[in-house]
């Protein structure tokens with residue numbers, strides 16, 4: 001890699017935000033409306049910002065949103081890495097690598113044990129120690145015929161909620177779901193308004209504004225969705241979020257979504273890996289999983305801090321030999337001892353029970369990927385038979401980690 005000698009990485013000052021946005025729009029092939037530009041400007045203003053400069057020319061930038069991410073049994077400060085871009089004239093010369101090194105330094109000063117992102121291409125971030133913290137699946141319902149369900153839907157009335165009222169109504173409910181599902185960041189009211197329920201969808205401008213349907217008072221479940229006409233009465237319903245207290249509430253919401261007039265398919269793109277919908281469906285040909293994908297890429301920047309902060313489902317005593325080429329403080333054999341739900345992580349001299357890269361540890365950390373699966377994939381080495389199963393028993397969570405907040 002031919003790194004330019006004048007390349008350097010530093011805090012991107014507020015006065016360079018417009019330059020950073022111009023570069024980001026160029027790189028992402030976008031030309032947003034003025035209100036989105038203002039929103040992006042404000043978002044960068046509130047973020048930690050890293051610029052890559054060639055002399056005094058800005059040739060790359062990266063922003064870190066100040067997130068609080070749910071982890072099993074708690075939550076942790078987390079860098080929400082976004083708007084990563086490198087000028088097309090400077091690609092593959094180490095600009096991203098330099099910005100990531102600066103990000104990790106910044107995580108230390110900001111007190112972020114975790115960093116997380118959604119990747120534009122799956123091949124980019126593994127080399128920097130990011131693993132699949134959460135995965136999602138797309139589930140499609142053929143709704144040209146009534147949705148056949150094995151569970152009786154909750155028959156309480158459904159109501160449509162004005163998006164302006166959503167943060168107050170849905171916010172506290174969503175916040176409670178963060179205790180169940182790791183990988184969700186706390187949504188501010190501004191996030192609900194300007195990211196989650198933004199009027200015009202950024203990916204598909206032909207979709208309707210967000211619609212919200214709710215059940216129960218107090219709230220027992222809700223769905224956020226958008227629709228589109230196909231001119232033939234068979235348009236899609238895109239489901240962005242569905243949360244429900246009980247299977248009967250979920251059944252009522254899915255039945256509603258599958259029976260909207262002038263639509264013929266329901267596409268729920270970011271469902272949790274343990275979504276009960278497939279079990280609820282009486283006709284499995286009508287409800288199909290069409291894709292599974294990594295959603296939140298997670299980086300354990302401070303491995304001891306991250307391990308000590310989460311809750312554990314079982315005691316365990318193992319030596320883990322972790323490789324972290326970017327952050328050597330995380331590397332080497334360490335004894336993980338979990339007792340009574342609390343973990344300690346101390347350097348160890350003895351032989352390792354398991355050897356793994358820090359990206360694999362990140363994939364397992366929220367409970368979404370079993371260690372045993374990665375042993376079978378040849379990515380984790382099990383020196384002591386049964387060690388992977390013991391670690392999995394300790395890492396286990398009741399619900400799959402999950403998030404739909406793309407950023």
Ligand SMILES: CC(=O)SCCNC(=O)CCNC(=O)[C@H](O)C(C)(C)COP(=O)(O)OP(=O)(O)OC[C@H]1O[C@@H](n2cnc3c(N)ncnc32)[C@H](O)[C@@H]1OP(=O)(O)O
Pocket residue numbers: 001027028081082083084085086087090091092093094095096097098117118119120121123124127
């Ligand atoms: C969280 C987010 O914002 S995701 C959005 C990421 N941004 C984009 O996709 C916008 C368009 N792309 C870009 O701006 C750039 O190409 C980036 C950011 C993806 C990569 O930046 P670069 O400065 O070219 O990366 P850098 O030179 O540091 O590459 C580091 C390594 O990653 C590899 N790499 C980087 N990007 C890619 C890619 N898209 N595909 C395959 N390999 C890649 C490089 O080959 C290099 O490998 P090596 O260490 O074996 O030589």
